[in-house]
Each structure stands twice: as structure tokens, then as C-alpha cells.
Amino acid sequence: MGHLLHLQILDISENDLRGNIPSTIFNISTLQVIDLLDNSLSNSIPMVMCHKLPRLEFLYLGINHFTGQIPTSLCQCKSLRSIFLWQNNFTGSIPRDIGCLSKLQYLSIGSNRLIDTVPPSLGNLSRLEVLGLGDNNLWGQIPQQLAHLSNIKILNIAANNLSGEIPQVIFNISSVIHLSFQINGLSGHVPELTGLWHPNLEKLFLHNNQLSGKIPDSLSNASKLTILELSNNFFSGSVPMTLGNLQLLLTLNLGRNQLTNKPVGTEIQFLTTLTQCRVLENLVIDSNPLNGTLPDSIGNLSTSLQRFHIQDSQIRGRLPTTVGNLRNLMQLQLFNNDLTGTIPSSIGDLYRLQGLSLFEYGLEGRVSTKGDVYSYGIMLMEMLTRKKPTDEMFVGGSSLRQWVKSSFPGLLVEVVDSNLLMREQPTEYLLHCLSSIMELALQCSSEFLAERPNMKDVVVRLRKIKQQFLLSNNVTVLQIQS
Template identity: 45%
Template sequence: MLHLCQELTQLVLYNNSLNGSITEGIRSLPKLKKFYIGNNKIAGTIPLSLGNISSLVQLYLGDGHIHGNIPSDLGRLSKLIEFNIEVNYLTGAIPQEIFNISSLQYICLDFNDLSRNLSETARLRFPNLMLLQLQNNQLGGNIAAYLSNSSRLTRLNLEDNLFTGPILTNFGNLQLLQEINVGNNQLTRDPGSPKLHFLTSLTNCRSLENLVVENNQFNGILPNAIGNRTSPLLLFAAPNCQIMGHIPRGIGYFEKLNTLFLANNGLTGTIPSTIGKLQSLQRLHLDGNKIEGIIPNELCLLKKLGKLSFQNNGLSEPIPPCIANISCLQKVLLGSNALNSPIPVNF
């Protein structure tokens, strides 16, 4: 019956209980611009004929039971702005032809079983790309260098994959970037230096709010230039990353930070007094490191702090009594240290 709907421009069927598969007859809709059939029980494969609808602007096939490969024929959709096939059972590589669609603004291929490396062809450009979600796949290789040319990119999520190599320092050129999540990969530091220079480069991202790099293999040192006075960063999560060295005093520049996770690394030295400048901090996790010395009194300036975890370190000397004056505190975890004072009276 689709051949009787030659003038159809929108076919929106999402959020139902539709089953079956997408018919090859979809090619009979030459003027279709929007095809939303996600959040159903659609199975089968993506029909090759979908690539013949040159008018298509928005394609949403997410949250179904679609399997097989992403057809390279979809690379012919030169007007495509939104490409969403998340939460399915897709396998194989992401075709290079997809990365040749310069009009794309939103790419969501997360929660599939896609594998192999991203294309690393240097000439590829995504001048309009704003959102790239590839998390929870089996993608590997280096993070593609051409992503750093996407000047409109605001959100990048590559979490739970098999990416290797360093994080690109060129990401610091992306002035609109608000979120980076590359956690749970096999990323390393740049072999040319023990410092994690990508963190320094990201201080140029004046819109960056969430930075998640947890569970990687950096085996490096936090740089001194880790922040700046205009940083809007709210979340910095880097537990289980083999980070060594001292916590830099520059950590105090993140005055808007509400969550700091640096647990289960190899951090040494003392807790810098500049931690007291983090007036918005709500959760502070430094457990599972090799931090020594005292708990600084400046910690008591963090009036919004709700959870504090310093356990499994080498902290000594008294617990500052003023910690009991932080009215928002709900959890204080200081076990397995060398603390030697009475418990503060008002705890």
C-alpha cells in the first residue's frame, strides 16, 4: 500500500508495539523526509532500499530488535541530519559512507554490537555534527582524528568500547563541547610525555561541563595546568586510570565542580589546600590511593559536601573537628588510614 502514498513526507510510528520488519517497499515513498519507527518491536535487517530515499532528513530506528549490518547504501542519504539506530543488535563496522554525509548533526548508534575501527580517513569532515553517541559497542582502534574538526560538536560519548591510544589534544579546539565520556576503554597517555596533556588542552573548552575518562590505562600524571578560572566543569570522573603523582593545586580552579572522582589510582603526596575553593563540591572521592599527610582544614569550607571518601590511603594526624560543621554531609568514609584523633564531637 505504500506505493499509494507518493506525497507522504512524514511517517511517525514510534512508541507503539509494532512488530515485523521494515519492508523494502519503503522505497515507494520518494518524498519522505522523516521516518520514525523506533521504540517498537521491529526486527529484521535495515533494507537496502532505504538508501534510495534521497529526501530523507530524519531517520530513527532505535529501541527495536534490528540485527545485521548498517548498509553502506545509507551513505547516499546526502540530506540526512539525524541518524539514530541506537539500542538494537547491529554488528559489523560503521560504513565509511556514513561518515561522508556532511549534513549530519546527530549520530546515535549506541548500545549495539558494532565492531572494528572507526574510519581514519583524514579528509573526512563533520562540519555540522553536534552529537555523537557510540557508547556500549565493540569499536576499537584510535579515536578518529577528524572528530576534532567538528567545530559544532557539543556531546561525544565513546564509553564502553575498545578504543586504544591517547585522547586527542586537538579536542581543546572544540569551543562548544559540553560533554566527553570515553570511560571504560583501553586509552593510554601520549607516549612522548608522562603528563596527561589532553587535560591541559581541554581547559580551552569553555563550555565543557562533564568529563568522564574512568577505567582506562593512562599510567600518567595530572598536569599542573588542569583548570582555569573560567572553567564551567561540573563533573570530573577519572577513577581506575592508573594516574600517578600529586593532585595539582590547580584543582582549585574548578569552582563550579560538584563531583570529583579520582579513586583507585596511584596518587601520592598530600591533599592540596586549594581543595577548599571548590565551593560547589558535593561528592569527593579520593579513596584507594597513596595520599599522605593531614586532612586540610580548608576542606571544612565545602559547605555543600554530601559524600566524602578518603579510605584506603595513608592519611595521618587528627581529623579536623570542623568537618562536623558541614551540615550537608551524609557519608564520611575514612577507613584504612593512619588517623589518630578522637572522633569529632558533633559527628
């Protein structure tokens, strides 16, 4: 391959190539693109790889099994605009002089085994838009110099062993859209800043650190924020009432902190302000000493809300009947609180509910069995398809139930787990049995409460399906024997 003296683009990505790559590739001085993405290539990259590649602009080696160190000669590839080394087995340090690549716009070297500190020279990459260092073994503090990345849009240094405070100047970068600092040992406060606070920020991940102090009110100035993850830290004080201004918010996770409610024992008012977040899907505030009551206004939370976790938070008083307004709720976690009174019958209207935890407090009453049966229908589909409602394929408004329904009954074999079919040509009796169970699952998970059977009817029908299947199998055996 080294004899292809005029080659400009080498693209052999997304194959099943194995073994070593010929070192002669790095002698082709005309190369502008090397794309070996998504193979099973191994061995190390020559430390002198850039000695003869002055025109190289794109280096894509990600999703392979490369080992050894990242070549220290990278600075000699002065035309580089994009480096993608993600998901390999590179070890050692990030080249300390990597900041010399003045044209670099994209640097992704996450999901490797890199060690040492984050090089301050990265701050010299003034054109950089994406910096991915996550899921390595980097230690030390975040360099102040990263604040010089004036064009950065995605900054990911998650899942390392970083410590110390997040430099305040990082929060002054106006171009950033996505900040991922989670799963480190970072400490200190998130600063309260005046004026614009990340006007373009859409996703902020700070969870699983050791951050403390108050959640800054100025966070609400990040008006484009869709995901705010602050869980598993030591944040204290009250939850800012201004979070309701984040009208594009999809996920708010404040769980497992030391957040409180003042005055103690009163309604948790910040929940009322969150009713302004009309597209909110996930609200997690569990394991905080909130010590208050749930306001009736929780029924005015987003109709898109799917997950509401407030367990283990010293919640007292009654569970408002308005919770039944949250018609798209799939998970409601209330356990280990001090709630009293009766369980509202309106919970039975939550037809999509798949997870309901009400144990360990003094609630009385019964939940509608037709509400319960929805979860059972979904569970049947999970068992028959070996899929989960949370799988990535069910995005953009699609769901496990819709996928099954669109294939029922004619294309049932395409959605049923192949392990259940047992053979290349499943018997008519087996297909009839699976079809009957899937039909029952669809009825149990109907969006309309009146169309769902009660649990007693479900048991009767399952027994009948079982008896018919066993009888059919016995007839088949007798036919074969005769």
C-alpha cells in the same frame, strides 16, 4: 467517523483516549493529516490502511499502545512526508519497500519491538532529514545505502543488535548533525578521513559497542561538535592532541577503553590541550591505562566543568592544587589510582561539589568541612523536595537550590514533597520544622564559603529543630486531651 467525506485534518492528540481506533478512518480519502499522538490507543493498524489515502502527508501514531506490524501498504500513501510511530508495540519487520516514499522527510519508528535487518531501500529516501530506528531489536549490518541520504540531519539506530563495521561512507555525509549508533555490537575502526569530516556534526554517540583502533585525529575537523561519546569500547593508543580544537565541546566521554599515555609515567598532555574547550561541562576518561601524572594545567580547564571522572586510570603523583580553580565542579572521581601526597586544601573551595571519591590510594590530609557541608545541604533539599539536581526541570542555568530559594519561605509548601505534609492542612509546628530545615539547607549550600556553617553547628541546629518539633507535638496532644 468514516462519513466525514471532506475531512482533511484529524487531530485528537494528547488526550486520554483508549481502546481501538475505528478502521473507517482509513476510508476518508481526503485526509492529509492523522494525528493520534500521546493517547492510550491499542489494537493493530489495518495492513491495507493506505489503499484509500492518496493525499495523506502526516501520520502521527506515536506514544500509544498499537500492536501488530507496520502496514505493508505504506507505499500507496505516496504523499507521505512524515511518519511518527515512536513508542508503541509494533512487531515484525520494517516494510522492505519503504524506500518508495520519495517525499518522506521524517521517519521515526523507534522504541518498538521491530526485528529483522535494516532495509537497504531506506537509502532511496533522498529527501529524508530524520531517521529514527533506535530501541528496537534490529540485527545485521548497517546498509551501505544509508550513505545516499544526502539530506539527513539526525540518524539514530541506537540500542539495537546491529553488528559489523560502520560503513565508512556514512562519515562522508556532510549534512548530518546528530549520529546515534550507541548500544549495539558494532566493531572495526572509525576511519581517519582527510578534508572535511562532518562539518555540521554536533552530537556523536558511539558508546557501548566493540569499536577498536585509534581515535582519529580528523575528528577535530568536526568543529561544531558539542557531545562526543566514545565510552565502553576498545579504542587504544593516545588520545588525539587535536581534540582541544573542538571549542564548542560540552561533553567528552572516553571512559572504559584502552587509551594510553606516552611516554609512560609522564604528564597526560592531552588534558592540557582540552583547556581550549572553554565551555566543557563533562569530562569522563576513567578506566583507561593512562599511566601518567595530572598536569597543573587541569586548573585551567573550563570554568563550566561540572563532572571530572578519571578514576581507575593508573594516575600517579600528586593531585595538583590548581584543581581548586574548577569552581563549578559537582563530581570529582579519583579513586583507585596511585596518587600520593596530601589532599590539596583548595578542594574546600569547590563549593558546588556533591560527589568526591578519593579512596583507595595514598593521599593524606583533610578536606575543608565547609566544602563538605555544601553536599549535605543539597542532600537535605533532595530529601525534602523529592527532586534531584539532575532532573530535567533544572536546565537552562536553573538549579535545585535556586528553585528552593525562590519559594522560601512563603511558598515552601509548593516545593516540599507532599508525602511529608501528611495531611491537607499541615500543622503550624510541622511547617515551622520544615522551614527551619530548609533554611539550614540553604545556608549549607551557600555559594560563599564564609556563609556556610561547619558540620558541628549543623548537628547542633538539627537537634534543636528536632527537640522543638517533639515538644510542640506533645503540647498539641495535651491540648487535644484536655
